[in-house]
Amino acid sequence: MFLKKLARSRKAISPVIATLLLILVAVASGLVLYSYVMGYLGSMTKGGSSMQGLLSLDSSSATASSIVAYVRNVGSVSVNVTNAYVDGVVKSIDSPGFVAINTGSVGTVTLSSLTLQSGTSYTVTLVAKDGTSLVFNVKP
Numbered sequence: 001m002f003l004k005k006l007a008r009s010r011k012a013i014s015p016v017i018a019t020l021l022l023i024l025v026a027v028a029s030g031l032v033l034y035s036y037v038m039g040y041l042g043s044m045t046k047g048g049s050s051m052q053g054l055l056s057l058d059s060s061s062a063t064a065s066s067i068v069a070y071v072r073n074v075g076s077v078s079v080n081v082t083n084a085y086v087d088g089v090v091k092s093i094d095s096p097g098f099v100a101i102n103t104g105s106v107g108t109v110t111l112s113s114l115t116l117q118s119g120t121s122y123t124v125t126l127v128a129k130d131g132t133s134l135v136f137n138v139k140p
Helices: 002-009 015-045
Strands: 055-062 067-073 079-086 089-091 099-101 106-111 122-128 133-138
Touching (some): 055 133, 067 079, 067 122, 079 106, 099 106
Antiparallel strands (some): 055 067, 079 099, 079 122
């Protein structure tokens, strides 16, 4: 008889606790969904524009005093190569100081008045105004 009474008196979680647990699960699910959507939207709008230049090197050559690179724009917009670095040191692009390369075209970037040692490999980085960059190595 005692066991029957004990079995009848045991109840499941009270309705108040069950309601609180359901609310907690709903809020947690909402937060997870919110963070997913914000991450997705953030990645979609990052950078402000989906159109960007993309540079590839067709060929390059170097002498003791200059580097010449033939650079192709394979991106979706025209780019202006405005900065050049040789082993991390800023170098001037020959006149007019930048190279405009239309989509699908090849531009010639010339760096002169350099002092390069024969047999040494140099890392050249070309950077366009929109942030597009190209890194390659040359050896005079």
